Amino acid sequence: MARVFITGLGFVTSIGNDATTVSRHLRELRHGFELFPPFQKPDIPCKVVGTIKDFSTDSPDPEDWTFPSRYKIKRELLRSMAPNGLFAHCAALQAIEDAQLKEADISNPETGLYAASGGSPFLLHHHHQRLQKLGVMRCSPLGIVASIVGTLNFNLVAAFKILGASCGFSSACASSAHALGYAFDDIVLGRQQRMFVIGAEDGNVDAILPFAGMRTLSLQTDPNLASRPFDTARDGFVGTGGATVLIMESEAEVARRGVKPYAEMLGWGQASDGYNVAISHPEGSGSAAAMVHALRASGVRPEEVDYVNAHATSTLIGDVSEARALRSVFRDSVPDRPVVSSTKALTGHGLSLAGAMESAFSVLALREGFIPGNAHLVNVDPECQGLNLPRTTQERQAGIVLKNSSGFGGANVALVFKRA
Amino acid sequence: MPEAASHSPGTGKPFPSTPKAFAPEDEAALRESLKRCSPSTFESAVQFRKTGNPEHVPAIVIGVIERFVEPDLRVKLKDADDDLRLIEDLGIDSLTMMEIVILVEDVLQMSINNDELRNLRTVGDVKTFIDCKIRGLPLPRPTKFIPIEHIGAVMPVQPPFLFLNEASVSSTAANGKYRISGQEFFLQGHFKDNPVMPASIMLEALGQLAVLYLLEGAPTEPGKVVSAQTIFFTGCEGVRAHRVCRPGDILTLSIKPKRMKMPLATFEGAIRVGQEKAVIVEEITLTYAFVDAVNAPVPINGAYAAPEGENGAMPADAPPLRAAINA
Numbered sequence: 001m002a003r004v005f006i007t008g009l010g011f012v013t014s015i016g017n018d019a020t021t022v023s024r025h026l027r028e029l030r031h032g033f034e035l036f037p038p039f040q041k042p043d044i045p046c047k048v049v050g051t052i053k054d055f056s057t058d059s060p061d062p063e064d065w066t067f068p069s070r071y072k073i074k075r076e077l078l079r080s081m082a083p084n085g086l087f088a089h090c091a092a093l094q095a096i097e098d099a100q101l102k103e104a105d106i107s108n109p110e111t112g113l114y115a116a117s118g119g120s121p122f123l124l125h126h127h128h129q130r131l132q133k134l135g136v137m138r139c140s141p142l143g144i145v146a147s148i149v150g151t152l153n154f155n156l157v158a159a160f161k162i163l164g165a166s167c168g169f170s171s172a173c174a175s176s177a178h179a180l181g182y183a184f185d186d187i188v189l190g191r192q193q194r195m196f197v198i199g200a201e202d203g204n205v206d207a208i209l210p211f212a213g214m215r216t217l218s219l220q221t222d223p224n225l226a227s228r229p230f231d232t233a234r235d236g237f238v239g240t241g242g243a244t245v246l247i248m249e250s251e252a253e254v255a256r257r258g259v260k261p262y263a264e265m266l267g268w269g270q271a272s273d274g275y276n277v278a279i280s281h282p283e284g285s286g287s288a289a290a291m292v293h294a295l296r297a298s299g300v301r302p303e304e305v306d307y308v309n310a311h312a313t314s315t316l317i318g319d320v321s322e323a324r325a326l327r328s329v330f331r332d333s334v335p336d337r338p339v340v341s342s343t344k345a346l347t348g349h350g351l352s353l354a355g356a357m358e359s360a361f362s363v364l365a366l367r368e369g370f371i372p373g374n375a376h377l378v379n380v381d382p383e384c385q386g387l388n389l390p391r392t393t394q395e396r397q398a399g400i401v402l403k404n405s406s407g408f409g410g411a412n413v414a415l416v417f418k419r420a
Numbered sequence: 421m422p423e424a425a426s427h428s429p430g431t432g433k434p435f436p437s438t439p440k441a442f443a444p445e446d447e448a449a450l451r452e453s454l455k456r457c458s459p460s461t462f463e464s465a466v467q468f469r470k471t472g473n474p475e476h477v478p479a480i481v482i483g484v485i486e487r488f489v490e491p492d493l494r495v496k497l498k499d500a501d502d503d504l505r506l507i508e509d510l511g512i513d514s515l516t517m518m519e520i521v522i523l524v525e526d527v528l529q530m531s532i533n534n535d536e537l538r539n540l541r542t543v544g545d546v547k548t549f550i551d552c553k554i555r556g557l558p559l560p561r562p563t564k565f566i567p568i569e570h571i572g573a574v575m576p577v578q579p580p581f582l583f584l585n586e587a588s589v590s591s592t593a594a595n596g597k598y599r600i601s602g603q604e605f606f607l608q609g610h611f612k613d614n615p616v617m618p619a620s621i622m623l624e625a626l627g628q629l630a631v632l633y634l635l636e637g638a639p640t641e642p643g644k645v646v647s648a649q650t651i652f653f654t655g656c657e658g659v660r661a662h663r664v665c666r667p668g669d670i671l672t673l674s675i676k677p678k679r680m681k682m683p684l685a686t687f688e689g690a691i692r693v694g695q696e697k698a699v700i701v702e703e704i705t706l707t708y709a710f711v712d713a714v715n716a717p718v719p720i721n722g723a724y725a726a727p728e729g730e731n732g733a734m735p736a737d738a739p740p741l742r743a744a745i746n747a
Contacts, residue, residue, distance in 0.1 A: 075488075075490065076513075076516070137531070138522060138525070138526065140522070142515060
């Protein structure tokens, strides 16, 4: 079976728009939160967002958008993008440069692209309003491909002339973790030699605010306190958007191109709660089963895992559920192993983006030899006791990292990475 | 043969019959719609909306097209002639065409049907189309695409001396393609061990395209058609060959009528290979004559109808294009 390596990363996130900045902010535990201007209204209870800097996508017309001048994007491509498509396009350009891919390495039947975003509720709403106000024949011919779920893969596949596998994934906050898993399988099975995996979200009012209706958003007004996974005082997640791109390649391609990978992906697993449409299983049964499946598929024993990048979003129920799952999986492990942290304390919760973003954080930390700590964690929730939750970044080299992701409907994914 | 194609319902309706009052909020909306167009486009649009004068339409249409063309291609529109092609020259795809139409509809306050767009291939087509709609004139006959078998059925010239593989004919021009296969009999001797398409044959190919135009596209008198047996070459002027053409080259031929007055029809013509000029002819003149339509064979139009219409046979008096559309 082919081995799979991660050879390129690209970031547009609340904690940085390039790998160097992201790495520094992870290590120094500097968050990307701000009081989000559109939320500063009396009728909006939540105030803080993990904001994307240097991009402005407030207008429904992509030609009004501004973004760093190093990205040149033609109108022809821009016109069908949602904000998450713009973020992803820029992140993909970074990842391509990072992996030193040539045009022929990208556009060939052996290279595919899997993507995950929640679509663009913002543009969907805009185009639907236009339809109702002006009639269907005055609607943009590109309104659909710019806004429905799938907009991300439609746009990227066309823009980068992808000829291999392409698909979108929709399992809410597990989406891009699923995309990574199936991309891994495609390379292992020899169906593809290289895969782009992308997670992205608009991170604007229409993408984040609906979660307030579920009472899952933090109502904290202090950006320094809003996202506190595993802490007694946590009160919900902080929304964020952006994009992360990972390039995965077979061992043969890594050797042919002579590039140095970030990490190897050893395997993955998934399992479902079969419990509730939106609430995690109280014992974290699906999450635990996903981790067991992932470790078994990867040939890794629990005690070999050095670091778990947790899904923990800073919600009351979710963090406890995952803590219980972690305790059950690692109960026979060496004391204090593995280190557990949630980088959502720094970024907020990226929804469909989360799995890809945090996997990229994990492999970045693997290559640079540190383990991010738990920012903003002061008092560990008694329900989350028994885990090694360091408050500060550990300056040490991990060997094996496990990444958890969970989504609505009780979908759970666990991914295993190894130092290359 | 009828001059105008049959229309979909709603086309050909003059607009605006009397211009609607142009309120300040209309001007604000128009300014917003045209915010990425040149100031002169906006000015023309304001004038058109105030007066309904169709003379402003070309400037508006060109201004709207320009707004949707990539900046580095816009220079082509500066002194564009009507032959500038939307797809090949300006990189406008069908989706961009829709964007152009939606903005034109918005600015000119008119409706355009999807099936009216398919035949618009050049800037000239678009200008003529919008102008006809504004003035309430019948739309020009759409360009017909004529495959090789129909060319053979219509033309007096036949293989091995027919140098058109495919052609399209409108009321204002004809375009064709011919691929030099290398099997042409005269290439054995022209030249020894060095096959080169003779310039005289390339001139002949342009002449053949002009013949096809006379048979398929030229305006006629009521009840008359051009007789294939009456068309002959009379002369040419300003012939220049710019490029050696060899087997494998695909000749892109185009002719446009300059003057048509029985019995003489004068055309200008050009052959390109890709973007390279191969042959230019300033004038090529043919003679022609009409015969009564009843006496002429009519495979020409019948060829475009589906072989089996809804009710089997078409009514004999149905205008050919309408019959084709209904088929």
